[in-house]
Amino acid sequence: MLYRTAGQYKTSYEADQALFPVRQDAVLLGIILLFVWVIFPLTASEFTFQTLLIPILIYSLAALGLNILTGYAGQLSLGTAAFMGVGAYACYKMITLMPWMNPIVAILLSGFFSAGVGVMFGIPSLRIKGFYLAIATLAAQFFLVWLFEKWAWLYNYNASGAIQVPNLDIFGLYVSGPQADSIVQYYVVLFIVSLLTWLCINLTRGNLGRTWKATRDMDIAAELIGINLMRSKLTAFAISSYVVGVAGALFVFMWRGAAEPNLFDIPLSFRILFIAIIGGLGSIMGNYLGAILIVGLPVVLNLLPETLGIPISSSMVEHLNIMIVGSLIVFFLIVEPHGLAQLWRLLREKLILWPFPY
């Protein structure tokens, strides 16, 4: 009923190939955008901004970057966190060397450094693939974290070895550092995440996206029909690392405020990989659904006993939390191994046919 497509005629190829061939999808997106751009920021508390809205957006972006590489181009990577670190450290160095720089520009530029590093570690992908490539990217993970620890220039020779985000302003309005308001940080993150998401949607639908998918599905066949595999793989590495690097810069500058090298270690890589897999590989929307599940759910579960007035100790809540989130992940993967995005896709198809399925 709600998703009836009858009466929506397409009279040109362009209309058929549009981003939202079904009108209801566009309406739904409009509602979501209204919520994230207007309603959430107006109603959210400081706590909601800091523990739900901002981290979910940043994790979604990081997963989006990984998804381009793994979900679209089929190159398995375990080094996501290290590339995030490259973005964060690059941003830190740029800001401290050139304090007059606009922070948003610095964040967007920092992605280029991680793109460069990403391509360097992507070169082995021309010879090896699958698990072997995953191990090569794992080397990136170890090497880069080690570098963040040892190369004192990167953290300006701080005694503690950690980087601290200074107070940064755009035209007198603090956007980063402890003086910044959460709502300002949220809008900066939302702006950058929306921009990159829009870019990635169009990239994956275009020529480049199709070469990636061909490489992913069968590289030999792709090569036979004239796709330059080297170009396809390296662009995937570059764009993926760019997005991941920007996510890393946002992670430290718009949310955490400080970071030690150890932050960019394997657990973070795995976390982002889980978001991408649970959300759905090869789907843009899946990253958002995955991040909501992996980042948002534990926070909500943590608050639940308190709001319901159930008196249990906070360590008990934490243990329960780990068990619940863990079993939910297993449950979702059994019900829908292709991720939450696929679950939504099926639901949507059923809705289009409803109430007369065949």
Added chain:
Amino acid sequence: MKQFTKLAFAGVLAALTAGAAQAQELYTPNLAYRTGPFAATGIPLMNGQSDYMAMLNARDGGIGGVMVNAEECETGYSTEKGVECYEKTKGKAIVTQPWSTGITLQVLPKTNVDMIPILASGYGFSPMMDGKVFQWAYNTPAGYWDAADMIIQYLEGMESLDGKTIAFLHLDHPFGKEPLPVLEALAEEKGFTLNPIPVGLKEMQNQSAQWLQIRRMRPDYVVMWGWGAMNAGAITEAVKTKFPMENMLGVWWSGHDADLAIVGEAGKGYKSISWSFPNLDAPVMADIKKHVIDAGLSKTDETEMKGVFYSRGIIISAILAEGIRVAQAEYDVAEINAEQLRWGLENINMTEARIEELGLTGMVPPFATSCSNHTGHSGGWMLEWDGEKFVKVSEHLTANVAAYTELAQQNAKDYADANAPWPMAEGCEG
């Protein structure tokens, strides 16, 4: 749906009654870590902290007639959860206790804006001792630089360090690197060679490479800046490589009974500096036994209660309670706010007599804070493992604070400059 409405109604009701109940209380949340990789040390510390507050509530009806709500928020030692907990509790909290260097680093600049004092007893950033710059942060009663100075002093008390070699086995993390500036300065002054040996976070439990290096180096002493699993790893390796235990010394977080209980007799002679001591005969222990343990309000067990970390938890809560009392007396209100507690924490005067009065006899050295001195520099005692428990083996040691005051002020200034605009404490002299 009906079920859901009921549930929602119950939730609203609970929130309302909770709102009514919080009318008169001192909310002192603790960002606890009873889960995760460091839980073994977190549990006794948290138990000590909460048992002391529970004892005050049961015995005296709180502090100054107001009950203390020492609620815990579980972080599992993860910085991400720590920030979540900080945001969750900061609304009505009068203090925040972040319990990890990572969380402290992140919360430190925010407390300036949110105006909440941080109580980070014996951890965090050493330049926090400069209260003019770090007006909201307290690492009372002693900081890491004090610890480094006292350890070297203790060694010097036995023999001259000129020409000796000291291996500095430390966690390769902000926490482990913290005492390096002071140790390096001392090495130059006293003429010993300092060999820093970092232990990566991933190698904490397998330190064979580091101990091979130590064996080759043949240092006269090993000074350890370890935490959590690293301590047990180092101590078992030291026993395995037959390093003379009496030449191994640790910071106060490396003196956990459970780590040494693993090696037992073989660990005899191992030392750790400490600003707290488990004096089981102190009156406060009897009060806790009577009002908390026997009343079934505690989560602790018998063996744990005898340990160093449990009593350290008690001391931390006692410092906080003293700060609250001082603030209550000054402002003449029972339900003080965060800003008033800040004043209280920098006007603590724990004299020997006051320590007796609080029933903490022999558990903490006397100290006093001021607006420019947020550490207190209580000094400490050298504790030694006798095969079963830690015993005091030194007189009360005090750090030579004057030697690094300038360095601390310089570092504090650098920090403030890097984080400009940074508010300084105005009208704070001396």
